[in-house]
Amino acid sequence: xxxxGQLARMTHQAAIALGQSLRILADSRDDGAAQxxxxxxxxxYRALEDLRAFAHGCDVVTFxxxxxxxxHVAALAADGVAVHPGAGALRYAQDKQAMRQRLxxxxxxxxxxxxxADPAELAAxxxxxxxxxVLKATRGGYDGKGVWVVEDLSAASEVLESRTPVFAEERVExxxxxxxxxxxxxxxxGAVWPVVETVQRNGICVQVxxxxxxxxxxRAEQAQALALRLAAELDVxxxxxxxxxxxxxxxxxxxLAMRPHNSAHWTIEGALTSQxxxxxxxxxxxPLGETRRLAPVVVMANLLGxxxxxxxxxxxxxxxxxxxxxxxxxxxxxxxxxxxGRKVGHVTVLGDDLQTVRRRATxxxxxxxxxxxxxx
Amino acid sequence: xxxxGQLARMTHQAAIALGQSLRILADSRDDGAAQxxxxxxxxxYRALEDLRAFAHGCDVVTFxxxxxxxxHVAALAADGVAVHPGAGALRYAQDKQAMRQRLxxxxxxxxxxxxxADPAELAAxxxxxxxxxVLKATRGGYDGKGVWVVEDLSAASEVLESRTPVFAEERVExxxxxxxxxxxxxxxxGAVWPVVETVQRNGICVQVxxxxxxxxxxRAEQAQALALRLAAELDVxxxxxxxxxxxxxxxxxxxLAMRPHNSAHWTIEGALTSQxxxxxxxxxxxPLGETRRLAPVVVMANLLGxxxxxxxxxxxxxxxxxxxxxxxxxxxxxxxxxxxGRKVGHVTVLGDDLQTVRRRATxxxxxxxxxxxxxx
Numbered sequence: 001x002x003x004x005g006q007l008a009r010m011t012h013q014a015a016i017a018l019g020q021s022l023r024i025l026a027d028s029r030d031d032g033a034a035q036x037x038x039x040x041x042x043x044x045y046r047a048l049e050d051l052r053a054f055a056h057g058c059d060v061v062t063f064x065x066x067x068x069x070x071x072h073v074a075a076l077a078a079d080g081v082a083v084h085p086g087a088g089a090l091r092y093a094q095d096k097q098a099m100r101q102r103l104x105x106x107x108x109x110x111x112x113x114x115x116x117a118d119p120a121e122l123a124a125x126x127x128x129x130x131x132x133x134v135l136k137a138t139r140g141g142y143d144g145k146g147v148w149v150v151e152d153l154s155a156a157s158e159v160l161e162s163r164t165p166v167f168a169e170e171r172v173e174x175x176x177x178x179x180x181x182x183x184x185x186x187x188x189x190g191a192v193w194p195v196v197e198t199v200q201r202n203g204i205c206v207q208v209x210x211x212x213x214x215x216x217x218x219r220a221e222q223a224q225a226l227a228l229r230l231a232a233e234l235d236v237x238x239x240x241x242x243x244x245x246x247x248x249x250x251x252x253x254x255x256l257a258m259r260p261h262n263s264a265h266w267t268i269e270g271a272l273t274s275q276x277x278x279x280x281x282x283x284x285x286x287p288l289g290e291t292r293r294l295a296p297v298v299v300m301a302n303l304l305g306x307x308x309x310x311x312x313x314x315x316x317x318x319x320x321x322x323x324x325x326x327x328x329x330x331x332x333x334x335x336x337x338x339x340x341g342r343k344v345g346h347v348t349v350l351g352d353d354l355q356t357v358r359r360r361a362t363x364x365x366x367x368x369x370x371x372x373x374x375x376x
Numbered sequence: 377x378x379x380x381g382q383l384a385r386m387t388h389q390a391a392i393a394l395g396q397s398l399r400i401l402a403d404s405r406d407d408g409a410a411q412x413x414x415x416x417x418x419x420x421y422r423a424l425e426d427l428r429a430f431a432h433g434c435d436v437v438t439f440x441x442x443x444x445x446x447x448h449v450a451a452l453a454a455d456g457v458a459v460h461p462g463a464g465a466l467r468y469a470q471d472k473q474a475m476r477q478r479l480x481x482x483x484x485x486x487x488x489x490x491x492x493a494d495p496a497e498l499a500a501x502x503x504x505x506x507x508x509x510v511l512k513a514t515r516g517g518y519d520g521k522g523v524w525v526v527e528d529l530s531a532a533s534e535v536l537e538s539r540t541p542v543f544a545e546e547r548v549e550x551x552x553x554x555x556x557x558x559x560x561x562x563x564x565x566g567a568v569w570p571v572v573e574t575v576q577r578n579g580i581c582v583q584v585x586x587x588x589x590x591x592x593x594x595r596a597e598q599a600q601a602l603a604l605r606l607a608a609e610l611d612v613x614x615x616x617x618x619x620x621x622x623x624x625x626x627x628x629x630x631x632l633a634m635r636p637h638n639s640a641h642w643t644i645e646g647a648l649t650s651q652x653x654x655x656x657x658x659x660x661x662x663p664l665g666e667t668r669r670l671a672p673v674v675v676m677a678n679l680l681g682x683x684x685x686x687x688x689x690x691x692x693x694x695x696x697x698x699x700x701x702x703x704x705x706x707x708x709x710x711x712x713x714x715x716x717g718r719k720v721g722h723v724t725v726l727g728d729d730l731q732t733v734r735r736r737a738t739x740x741x742x743x744x745x746x747x748x749x750x751x752x
Binding site for chain 1 (some may be wrong): 385386388389391392393394395397410411412413414416517644645648649657662663664665666667670684691696699703704706707708709710711715721726
């Protein structure tokens with residue numbers, strides 16, 4: 001796996017059970033996955049020679065992030081390396097404008113969008129959809145980064161004058177955000193988990209509720225069918241996360257990710273086959289595992305770094321208190337340095353009652369990060 | 377963790393979630409846990425200097441097996457190393473005669489037993505309990521090794537004339553074997569999992585059924601209370617597995633293990649807190665996790681190496697077929713070379729109906745090891 005963040009770290013956990021050993025390409029020995037895996041190569045995922053040296057001897061190469069240059073992914077495949085997902089699919093997780101174009105060609109509902117090379121094109125688009133307009137970097141955005149909501153042309157000028165390639169989207173009236181997570185094997189087998197609600201704060205996912213509460217069953221099925229269709233149309237192998245906007249008019253696709261995804265961390269304890277095991281089964285071309293839920297309600301809450309004074313060392317006492325108070329809360333720490341807003345871990349709670357489970361996950365995450373319970 | 381077998385391998389998986397990194401003392405880089413962990417020290421667990429070098433910088437030292445000389449465990453503690461479980465407790469997992477003596481002193485029901493230094497003492501004991509008599513090596517036996525059922529004095533002579541220290545036990549009429557698995561923290565907190573049935577074949581555990589079918593609830597509670605009491609009396613920290621004989625007259629203690637144990641592998645998927653996480657929580661002096669079951673019935677079946685011609689390479693095709701046929705079976709492979717009778721992995725099945733779940737686990741394990749389904 002190229003990349004050594006928490007996704008590689010948790011994939012390694014799943015690999016161990018399957019009798020596999022995950023080789024990891026890390027930026028540094030301190031990376032979350034590099035701390036815990038036996039076979040770590042330190043190198044630069046942007047350098048083809050590093051990728052080639054890393055891939056030598058791997059059965060399959062897969063990814064913990066979408067930042068490997070697409071031409072390098074294609075070059076590895078041309079070398080004869082099995083790469084999953086492949087360059088052709090990854091392109092649509094790397095280039096958001098290419099993704100929008102492809103989805104539009106496929107007739108998949110999306111927010112209205114347009115390429116905008118200059119203020120005149122933006123003005124024309126805003127004429128059509130109304131201000132404010134959302135500008136999105138075609139590449140590299142995540143967790144609210146690379147997204148600008150602009151009220152008018154002058155507010156957009158700074159973004160347009162920067163060298164960041166962007167395109168424009170209408171600002172959609174959102175009821176809530178959902179995610180449909182699926183997996184697909186090279187053989188073409190697909191598997192789905194229940195559609196989840198992803199609760200956002202400041203553009204960052206703070207909580208995931210599985211299954212999405214009060215979601216119309218037809219709409220849920222529609223979301224799953226759409227995700228499976230996209231996985232097949234785009235030739236995705238491994239996990240495909242389809243982030244969705246639920247609007248009054250229906251579902252719109254927001255983003256695609258072709259790797260294990262935050263919206264499915266709940267599957268580690270909450271589903272018979274986790275997204276990490278499933279991703280491995282898929283990219284290794286094993287048959288996929290059954291995904292049934294192991295509790296009526298599962299809630300995952302991200303641990304987002306709080307104020308700077310909360311250092312990893314200090315977390316230990318809080319873990320102690322949390323375990324004493326809530327022995328049923330499952331803790332996952334990623335071995336990362338704490339920085340405000342950074343995802344440093346998550347907690348998962350299983351149960352029968354949505355309100356109880358959700359409150360517990362919220363309180364546990366807030367306690368771990370802030371040392372107190374958040375109101376409301 | 378001293379020792380790098382499958383128990384260390386699975387403990388490492390659990391450590392990752394807790395933000396910990398398990399340092400492992402391995403005999404070789406090829407050991408199951410050494411294949412997958414970042415921090416591996418190769419050394420001899422029988423050499424105090426190797427143990428000392430290994431322990432340097434560890435928060436806590438714990439064990440994947442009971443073969444570390446007890447005096448070395450005590451020496452580490454005298455150095456100021458936190459060792460869990462400690463030498464005082466471990467003694468009763470290392471020396472079966474000392475265990476029998478201590479349990480007898482505590483008034484815990486055991487098979488009748490006696491030290492036998494010579495044929496005359498054995499004859500006197502057999503006079504009391506009748507032939508056949510069971511001879512047990514005081515140290516080092518496992519999976520049926522170190523246990524001899526002898527029909528008469530002449531059959532016993534070979535064992536008695538060897539230099540292996542043994543003691544004698546009555547041969548008990550067993551209804552079935554059970555295990556009560558618990559954990560205890562240095563703080564004295566205890567946690568229990570349901571009592572399980574351990575199905576044996578030729579002295580080797582082949583299957584574990586959780587909870588033990590049709591077990592009288594009072595008897596189950598009695599077994600759990602006994603295990604918790606023993607953990608406290610012997611000052612065990614970490615997991616304590618109490619292997620029990622169920623007889624018409626009640627429960628008798630067979631063996632003790634003070635580490636994660638085969639009888640609780642089912643807890644990885646089947647309980648909210650697995651034995652591996654719980655062992656870590658206990659030895660690190662964290663509060664213990666909730667142990668509730670995530671399915672009505674959970675069955676674990678060991679993968680015991682079959683004929684020599686089944687090599688690890690060949691297993692891959694079988695894994696493929698197994699996953700295709702039974703997508704709900706959870707597979708665990710230990711990264712070990714296959715040898716007849718050797719535990720090389722296990723499978724776990726969760727479900728509602730005992731017969732269905734048990735049949736599936738049996739068939740899956742037999743298929744993986746033998747390439748066909750066993751009759752009956």
